[in-house]
Amino acid sequence: MKKNFKKLAFGILGLAIFGFGYLMFTGHQPAEACGWGGSGGQGYVPQQRGNQMGPLASKPAVTQEQAFDIVSNHIRKLNPDLRVGQINDAGNFYEAEVLSKDNEVVQLIGVDKLSGRLMLIN
Incomplete structure (x- = not known):
């Protein structure tokens, strides 16, 4: 029981370290600030994409x-x-x-x- 608990604890710890390391080295993407499919951009300002006719x-x-x-x-x-x-x-x-x-x-x-x-x- 103690042996399995140790393996489980080290496995969870390894996944946590890998997850935080991934976030630390890849960083947060500014386009993700508005959620999936949202029109986000640098500085969280909505960006116009493509040649859509819009207010600008x-x-x-x-x-x-x-x-x-x-x-x-x-x-x-x-x-x-x-x-x-x-x-x-x-x-x-x-x-x-x-x-x-x-x-x-x-x-x-x-x-x-x-x-x-x-x-x-x-």
Whole structure:
């Protein structure tokens, strides 16, 4: 009885170590965050897959003036002493400078051209 119990205990311990080791070395997949078949992606943001017609496909791209408005509204909520400086086209997004009262660049904020989403650059 004692011999069988020892084998069973070591078997369970071995499976537990193997299971935790597998999770530790393979890691958690971000796409699994929304469950099987869910539309998950990096940072748990739903991703559009394939060439499906969706809300992003029908919307026109964000213009530079709209990007200025998006950034200025965001900054006004956080700190009214800051203001938006120059906005540059950086490919898939616009790069906006956030300036202090002394006209020093405090932060660079990106505005995605397709979604209008804000992102910190530096």
